[in-house]
Every structure is written in structure tokens, then in C-alpha cells.
Amino acid sequence: MSQTVNANSTTLSTTTNKSAETIAHDQDLLGEVSVRSSVKLLISFRKASTLWRLWFSSLYFVSRYNHLHPPSLSGLLLVPKYRTKKDDQIEYICLGDQNESITPVFPFEDMTNVTLLQSCNGLLLCCKGEKYYVFNPSIKEKKLLPIDFSPVSPVYYSLVFEPSISPHYKIIGLTKTRKNSNSMYKIFIYSSESNLWSPSKAPEFSAPGDIDFTSGIYCNGSVHWTKRVKRGLYFDIEKETINDMPENPRQEQCSCEYFGHSKGYLYCLFTMEGLHHYELFEMKKDYSAWDFKCKIELNELALHFPKMSMKTYPRDPHFMYQCHVLSVFRGHNGEFEEIIMSIPGEVIAYNCKEKTSRKIYKSRKSEKEKKVWYGIYQVYDFVESISPVSFLTT
Known part of the structure; x- marks a missing residue:
């Protein structure tokens, strides 16, 4: 036989x-x-x-x-905020069919000294020491970026990649114009097509002192910066102009727990100390205002997932729930939004339209470590991609 x-x-x-x-x-x-x-x-x-x-x-x-295949979110990369060789494991959460999906592979054997900075439609930007790389974790390709300009202050980088429009990517580099200046900035642009940096046509501009330039979000041809400020900024890449975003919908005592995008829409999610719910907002396409989308009642969610309730006595109203928003996922044609959150030891998804929830991931960490698992990760989108970081043939 x-x-x-x-x-x-x-x-x-x-x-x-x-x-x-x-x-x-x-x-x-x-x-x-x-x-x-x-x-x-x-x-x-x-x-x-x-x-x-x-x-x-x-x-x-x-x-x-x-x-023919626009980018679609495949999963989430959870990178420990405080990394050591003992605890350096990057957790991957697959949001699709695991049998049909691929697992991201990183180009460095030792990731301890590698810092992930940005993810954008299948590519990731990282630094190792003073060297910066773009890499594709689907095909395990990386490229060392040239740094041929001399900034007078640290540079904030944002990765820009729209594969359905162009196979080439760009890096937006933002730096202060003078070493002792607190608020004037200049933009440089790297193009993978030319492999060169060039100064942007945008003039120097001022920015609020507490704006978060470390977490630029690319969406619909622009890079956006906001989070802890009353009004964010965005850089239109084609026009090379700096513009104001509409005022954040929640101001006094509220904190922006999440700022990100899905399917071409920007989202922000707010809460405040002692508040038992999250509020989700979506940016209008014309940037005129933020639209309220839904409210997530944490006390009702805790009935289904008791692990997220704090076990303090007496209960502190400011710290009642252990949960951390990882991502917002927009369904096909916008018929629903799912809020993806981590709680001790698990990742759950909450459907805003149906007001239902489900467990989508269980951490590999031990029971002893799970109690501090939520909120200790930085989150990056993973999109399956065949795009090389540099082309060998035409």
C-alpha cells in the first residue's frame, strides 16, 4: 500500500x-x-x-x-510597554479565520531593543538604536531608511501607505525648527519611490504644547494628531498643508481613551474618572464635526465579564473597571462598530448596534500575570500584505 x-x-x-x-x-x-x-x-x-x-x-x-484587494484589518499586535528579555513576547490577536490567516513574523531575532513606532496598511515603522526601518511582517522584509537631513530636535515619524492607490510609501518627519523653540515645527517627507527626503512645501507652523505627535494616525490622505488637546491638527499629504481638526466633542475632565481609524473613518472614544461608560464619536468626512455614535455601559458589560470589575473594598468610584480600549472596527458599509477591549487575561469585542459582546482572545500569560495584563500594551494594526519595502523589478 x-x-x-x-x-x-x-x-x-x-x-x-x-x-x-x-x-x-x-x-x-x-x-x-x-x-x-x-x-x-x-x-x-x-x-x-x-x-x-x-x-x-x-x-x-x-x-x-x-x-483588487484593499487593505483589511487582519489582527492586532500587542507590544509590552515595559519590555525586558524575560518578558518580551509580542502578543498577536487574529481577528479573522486563523486557518486562512498568516502570523506576522518580525525581521529581528532579538526584539528587545526594537521599538515599534507606526503601522499603516501592512507596513510597520520601527527603530533600533538610532536606525529606522520599514518592514513588512507578512513577508519578513525590512529596509533601512536613510536619514540625510539634520534635525535640531527629536523627529516624530508617521508612516503613510495607501496600497490601493500607490505601491510606494512615504514617511512624514516632523521636527522643531529651533532647538529652544517650544512650538514651531517643520515637516520633511521621505518617498520610497525616490529613496530621498525633501522639505515639505508647508510653512513652519505652531502647535499646542501638549499635542501628541508620537501617535500620528493616517487616514484618507492625511496624518492626524490629537488626543490630549482641545483641537487636533492634520497634514494633507497631497496639498502639503496643515489644518485644524474640529474641537474634541468632550472637554472638561474627560480623557481621550482611544484615537484611531477604520475603513476610512476616524474615531475617538472618551471617558472620565468616575464615569461608568465610554462614548464613541466618528469624524464627519468633511471635518466639520464629530458625530456621536454610541455609549458603552461598563457596568452592564461587567455582568458578562466579571474579571473587569475591581475587587477593592470599599470600592473606589474612580477605579471600578479594569478595561483598556485596543481598537475600533467598522463593519461593512458602516452597519455596526465593534469596540475591541482588553480585560484581565482576555480580549473582548462589543457590538455597538446590537449591544452584544463576545470573547475573541485569551492571553497566554499565566494566571498570576493576568491580573495586570490589561492596559500594559501598545497596540498596532496588522494587515496582511504582499507589498515589498523596496522593488527589485518593475
């Missing part, structure tokens, strides 16, 4: 290899077959031969594939 199986397997393998060679040498046929394939399948194709790797990394194929 085993010999028959081996013989059939050999025949099948030979036939498959011949078919693969035929497809590999017929780029039209290869293109039609592969452009409809999943990222997971394409990555396995890339490993089959050098010819296939070059083809699937070509500017022509990647541009066509990305145009």
Missing part, C-alpha cells in the same frame, strides 16, 4: 511541478491565477522559486493585486 501511495505521490508531484513550470513561464496565466489568490497562498508561491518570488514582488503585480 505504501509503495502505491508513494508512486502515485511521485507521479502527482511530477505533474504538479510541470504545471507549475508552465504557469511560471506564462506570466499572463500566472497573473490571472495569482491575482485572485489569498496573501497566505501567495507567500507560499514566493517560496517555490526565485522566478516566482521576483514576479510576486514586481511593481506590476503588486500594484494590480493591491488595487
Whole structure:
């Protein structure tokens, strides 16, 4: 029986290899077959031969594939805020079918001294020491960025990548114009197409002293900065202009617990000490105002997930619930929003429309560590992508 199986397997393998060679040498046929394939399948194709790797990394194929497959959130990367060699594990939360999804792979064996800075539609920006890299965790490719300008102060970087529009990415570098200046800034732009930095046409501009430039959010052609200020700013990349965002919808004593985007929409989520709910807002497309979307009652949520209730006696009204907002996910055509939150040892999703919740992930950490698990991670989107960080062929 085993010999028959081996013989059939050999025949099948030979036939498959011949078919693969035929497809590999017929780029039209290869293109039609592969452009409809999943990222997971394409990555396995890339490993089959050098010819296939070059083809699937070509500017022509990647541009066509990305145009047909707009970026979609695959999962979340949870990076410990306080990292040591003992506790350096980056947690990955898959938001789709695990059997059909890929697991992100990082380009450095030791990630202890690597700081993730930004994620954008499949690419990530990181630094290791004084060196900055763009890498794709789907295909484990990285590129060292040139730094050929001399800033007088630390630079805040934002990664910009819109694969359905262009296969090339940009880096927005923002720095103070004078070392002793507290509020005047200048923008530099790096283009992966030219591999060069250039000063932006935008003039120097002032900014509130407490604006958070470390967490720029790219959405709809602009990079946005806000969080702890009354009114945020955004940089229109095509026009190269700095603009004001509308005032935050909640001001006095409220804190912005989350600022991010999903499916081309900006979201912010507010709460305050002693408040038993979150309030979610969505930015209007014309930037005229923030629209109220929903309220998440934490006391009702705690009935389904008792772990999120604090066990302090007497109960402190300022610290009643252990939960941390990781992301906001916008459903197809905006028919619902899901708030993804971490609680001790678990990650849950709350559906704003149906007012239902579900557990989507259980931490690998021990029971002893779970009690402090929530709120100790920085969160980065993971989007499956075949986009190389630099093109070898056209």
C-alpha cells in the first residue's frame, strides 16, 4: 500500500511541478491565477522559486493585486510597554479565520531593543538604536531608511501607505525648527519611490504644547494628531498643508481613551474618572464635526465579564473597571462598530448596534500575570500584505 501511495505521490508531484513550470513561464496565466489568490497562498508561491518570488514582488503585480484587494484589518499586535528579555513576547490577536490567516513574523531575532513606532496598511515603522526601518511582517522584509537631513530636535515619524492607490510609501518627519523653540515645527517627507527626503512645501507652523505627535494616525490622505488637546491638527499629504481638526466633542475632565481609524473613518472614544461608560464619536468626512455614535455601559458589560470589575473594598468610584480600549472596527458599509477591549487575561469585542459582546482572545500569560495584563500594551494594526519595502523589478 505504501509503495502505491508513494508512486502515485511521485507521479502527482511530477505533474504538479510541470504545471507549475508552465504557469511560471506564462506570466499572463500566472497573473490571472495569482491575482485572485489569498496573501497566505501567495507567500507560499514566493517560496517555490526565485522566478516566482521576483514576479510576486514586481511593481506590476503588486500594484494590480493591491488595487483588487484593499487593505483589511487582519489582527492586532500587542507590544509590552515595559519590555525586558524575560518578558518580551509580542502578543498577536487574529481577528479573522486563523486557518486562512498568516502570523506576522518580525525581521529581528532579538526584539528587545526594537521599538515599534507606526503601522499603516501592512507596513510597520520601527527603530533600533538610532536606525529606522520599514518592514513588512507578512513577508519578513525590512529596509533601512536613510536619514540625510539634520534635525535640531527629536523627529516624530508617521508612516503613510495607501496600497490601493500607490505601491510606494512615504514617511512624514516632523521636527522643531529651533532647538529652544517650544512650538514651531517643520515637516520633511521621505518617498520610497525616490529613496530621498525633501522639505515639505508647508510653512513652519505652531502647535499646542501638549499635542501628541508620537501617535500620528493616517487616514484618507492625511496624518492626524490629537488626543490630549482641545483641537487636533492634520497634514494633507497631497496639498502639503496643515489644518485644524474640529474641537474634541468632550472637554472638561474627560480623557481621550482611544484615537484611531477604520475603513476610512476616524474615531475617538472618551471617558472620565468616575464615569461608568465610554462614548464613541466618528469624524464627519468633511471635518466639520464629530458625530456621536454610541455609549458603552461598563457596568452592564461587567455582568458578562466579571474579571473587569475591581475587587477593592470599599470600592473606589474612580477605579471600578479594569478595561483598556485596543481598537475600533467598522463593519461593512458602516452597519455596526465593534469596540475591541482588553480585560484581565482576555480580549473582548462589543457590538455597538446590537449591544452584544463576545470573547475573541485569551492571553497566554499565566494566571498570576493576568491580573495586570490589561492596559500594559501598545497596540498596532496588522494587515496582511504582499507589498515589498523596496522593488527589485518593475
